[in-house]
Amino acid sequence: MEILTLKKRKDFLRVAGKGERVITSTLVLQAAQTLSAPTDASYVGYTTTKKIGKAHIRNRARRRMRAAVRLLFPSLAQPQMSYVLIGRYNTADCAFSKLCKDLTYALKKISAQSTE
RNA sequence: ACAGGUUGUCGGACAGCUGCGCCGCGGAAAGUAAGAUUCGUGGGUGAGGAAAGUCCGGGCUUCAUGGAAACAAGGUACCAGAUAACGUCUGGCUGGAGCAAUCCAAGUGAAAGUACCACAGAAAAUUACCGCUUAUGAAACAAGUUUUGAUAAGUAAGGUUGAAAAGGCGGGGUAAGAGCCCACCGCAAAAGCAGUAAUGUUUUUGGCAAAGGCAAACCAUACCUGAAGCAAGACCAAAUUAGGAGGGCUUUGUUUUUUUAUGCAAAGUUACAUGGUGCGUUUCCACACCGCUCCAGAGGUAGGUCGCGAUGAGCUGCUUAGUGAUAGGCAGUCAAGAUGAAUAGCUGUCGCCUGAGAGGGAACAGAACCCGGCUUACAGACAACCUGUCAAA
């Protein structure tokens, strides 16, 4: 499955407003259905606010979320969905295995909710 | 050896697997308004000394027609030099800190003017309240080199207040006093000498009415500055809406029963002199543009390309000149270029710190057009030179 990047502020607001939300200790996942996407693709966006640290900390948090997405999305994500990952204060320096575990849990919960 | 100072360098190293951006190379398909896109690769390359703060200075870009003058606004302020430029840097001067190496300083002008100096105090700026002194005439009795108060004059020694009260200290002098006079110190001016200069120094003179502070209060003097910023800006340009080879306006004629309105036809835009506009304001000179207005051409939104990194105040090494900042010469070299923004994940070995060991720790911090500085943050490591104390020779 193909992973595309969300780039427009408009799209982020749509996902935040209409979508589902799962909060874990290391990240927040938001998701919303996107029928305009290709049938074998889904969108992913990353948000790291100034609250979690200075520029290099935000960069690091975003990179680790991107690495986790690359590892897990091909098996767990659903097509025609938009996902937004929001970094938290400990995203940059927690154990990577913990980050992956939280993301797996969040994705499974989202897919369970959307199939209901 | 210990303590300290200055300048400079570094900011863990190597390897493996999986992945990312850009560049190069090789292919694939499709044909767009424009840009595209996609696959592969034992290919190359991929954050900092501060990339940060945005406090200064430039390049670059756009706007402004060019020149001159004045004003406004803002900035800088010992002297000389360096530089593309600077509020930066270098060398020196003066003042201050330190035993010293060395470090620190917005360090022009209060003998042009204005304002302010609360409270206290006689007085906060052409000071006479108390005091001191002399003279005059009056009163008292102790009958004097007396005391008391009054008037006139002199005085800046003494007094209280305050952050600050008109050179300091000592001696002479005087009715009492006073740079009134003298010595020493401070200050100022002139001349000589040294220095490019700031300034230093020597001599002479002045008596200090050159009478307080404040210019990071206004201000004065000298010098400098057009404004905005890559979200600058240049180019390509869908879709949608509106319009479409012209329309509105003014005048005249004509049509319909009259006015309005509408249609049709024709003409017009005041006119070669004056006015307006031209990016802080005004003036002068020159120059350009405009001439009732709307629309089309065009402009330009989404989106894209360029700006954007291989020519630059570039980097590295050697060398020449200079006390130095720096400048010149020679040789080599091209080293991130993204745009919801590339450096990540996992693992091993070695080195450093800590710990008996297992283990734990490793700072400040992420390019966003680019350079020169300043400021701020920062675990630690190294080198060179210098100073002080102690020890040894």
Add this chain to the structure above:
RNA sequence: GGAGAGAUGGCAGAGUGGUCGAAUGCGGUUGACUCGAAAUCAAUUGUGCUCUUUAAUCCGGGCACCUAGGGUUCAAAUCCCUAUCUCUCCG
């Protein structure tokens, strides 16, 4: 990325360099009114360190504090410089 503004008590918010720990309002505390409360009226009220006193407080005296650190000044919340944080605008 760029441009600008601000920071004062528990909260909001004034404040010419001088009698400023700092106006005013809200809030808190105490009292009055009431059977009790609300409303109203009156008074009072910053924090820290330190001294004195005390069994321990209260009261009283001194010093410091207007985001933080320097500087100018006799004197700074106010003027100048540096830093930190917050907010606004520019596609």
